Amino acid sequence: MKPKTSIHFIINTISGKGNNTLDQNLVNSVFNPKEYHTVLKKTKIPKDIINHTIESLKDRPCIIVACGGDGTINEVGSLLVNTPTKLGIIRFGSGNSLARSLNIPKQVFYALKVIKAGQVKKIDIGLINQRCFFCNVSLGVTAKIIHHYSTNKNRGLSAYMLAIAKVIFKTPSPRTIKIKIDKKETELKPYLFFISNSGLIGYSLSLTPEAPLDDGQLHLLYTDKMSFIEKLLFVYSVVTKSMLKSKKIHRTKFESLELFSTSKEKFLIQIDGESVLTKKSTLLISIKKKALQVLVPGT
Numbered sequence: 001m002k003p004k005t006s007i008h009f010i011i012n013t014i015s016g017k018g019n020n021t022l023d024q025n026l027v028n029s030v031f032n033p034k035e036y037h038t039v040l041k042k043t044k045i046p047k048d049i050i051n052h053t054i055e056s057l058k059d060r061p062c063i064i065v066a067c068g069g070d071g072t073i074n075e076v077g078s079l080l081v082n083t084p085t086k087l088g089i090i091r092f093g094s095g096n097s098l099a100r101s102l103n104i105p106k107q108v109f110y111a112l113k114v115i116k117a118g119q120v121k122k123i124d125i126g127l128i129n130q131r132c133f134f135c136n137v138s139l140g141v142t143a144k145i146i147h148h149y150s151t152n153k154n155r156g157l158s159a160y161m162l163a164i165a166k167v168i169f170k171t172p173s174p175r176t177i178k179i180k181i182d183k184k185e186t187e188l189k190p191y192l193f194f195i196s197n198s199g200l201i202g203y204s205l206s207l208t209p210e211a212p213l214d215d216g217q218l219h220l221l222y223t224d225k226m227s228f229i230e231k232l233l234f235v236y237s238v239v240t241k242s243m244l245k246s247k248k249i250h251r252t253k254f255e256s257l258e259l260f261s262t263s264k265e266k267f268l269i270q271i272d273g274e275s276v277l278t279k280k281s282t283l284l285i286s287i288k289k290k291a292l293q294v295l296v297p298g299t
Contacts, residue, residue: 004037006061007115010052010076011042012068012092020092022067022108030112049075061085063295065115069093070135070202074272077292078132081125086293088115095202095273097135101213102296119298122290123213126197128271129284134213134292136201137285138194139269140174140222141167146270168231175265180258181220187262190222195257195285199241202273206241208251216289217253224248259283 009027013020027038039061041052049068053076056064065088066076077087090111091099102121105111126133144167176189196208196219211219226234226248237244261267261281269276269283 004035005031005063006037006039006059007031007063007065007088008039008052008056008059008061009041009065009067009090010049010056010072011040012049012066012072013042013044015068015072015092015094020067022090026109027112030109030116050079053079057083057085063088063115065090067092070095070097070273073098074132074134074274077134077294080293081132081288081291084293086120086295088295097198097200097202097273100204101135101198101200102294104296114297115295117295117298119296120293121214121296123292123294124197124216124218125288125291126195126218127284127286127288128269129278129280131271133197133272135198135272136194136196136207137269137271138192139177139267140190140193142192142194142207143268143270143275146273146275164235168235174225176262178260178262180260181252181254181256188222189225191225192221192223194221195219196221197287201238204241205238207238209241209243214290216287217255218257218285218287220250220252220254220257222250224250256284256286259285 009022011020011022022040024040031038043049043052049072053064057079063086064076064080066073067090070093072093073089080087089099089104090108091104091106104114126137128137145164174189174191176187178185178187194207196211198213199209199211200206207221208219230246230248234244259282267278267280267283269278
């Protein structure tokens with residue numbers, strides 16, 4: 001008798017607007033219990049996401065499904081890098097950057113259908129001081145936006161745009177940093193410093209629309225200080241996913257980058273939509289090519 005295909009679901013009950021749930025009957029309607037062994041694990045505290053995933057990996061399931069937003073997907077997916085276990089995604093988050101980049105359906109039923117179809121895409125993984133990121137990392141204005149957004153109890157595009165407004169039109173106080181790419185060192189004082197592995201940020205907005213998930217490179221965008229009008233034009237380009245050309249906007253691609261602080265000030269960074277304050281004075285950013293298997297819609 002053919003063994004059942006084992007699928008574990010890690011359900012972040014508080015992603016996005018909260019109160020997330022996954023109905024076992026709905027799962028069974030797609031995954032026939034005669035052919036599939038499905039396990040649903042709900043989180044009670046944030047640490048449960050990682051703990052549940054580690055426990056699930058001991059059972060060697062064929063698929064582990066992250067049910068949540070980019071933070072949940074990051075925590076689950078990071079443990080699946082360079083393993084035979086495939087990552088499935090159900091969108092319970094707010095921004096859903098990775099899910100949108102991969103065209104994962106919003107409706108749970110159709111997301112389950114995608115998982116069952118078994119179409120695999122191998123994607124690149126970014127590393128920042130050995131911590132994985134799938135979508136992007138940044139410092140400067142975008143890190144501050146995520147910080148403001150995370151402190152707002154509300155979720156959704158309106159809360160995200162409010163966070164942008166709170167930050168982007170204030171008088172900037174950029175810090176001086178040094179970066180080293182391919183043995184070339186440069187000193188910068190960027191208003192925005194953004195490194196992307198995918199074409200989208202939250203809510204289908206984009207800073208790097210030209211960045212696929214499997215091109216073997218990370219995409220760096222940084223800007224000089226901007227005027228009010230220049231900021232408006234830049235925000236418009238983000239919303240319309242267009243490539244704004246300006247002498248103050250700099251773009252490059254790389255496989256490895258070193259970033260150094262020129263002061264003792266801590267780095268406020270964002271990693272896949274999560275605000276992080278790090279004590280490290282040096283950030284090492286690199287890429288692992290096609291290191292994660294993700295289940296995606298067929299082409």
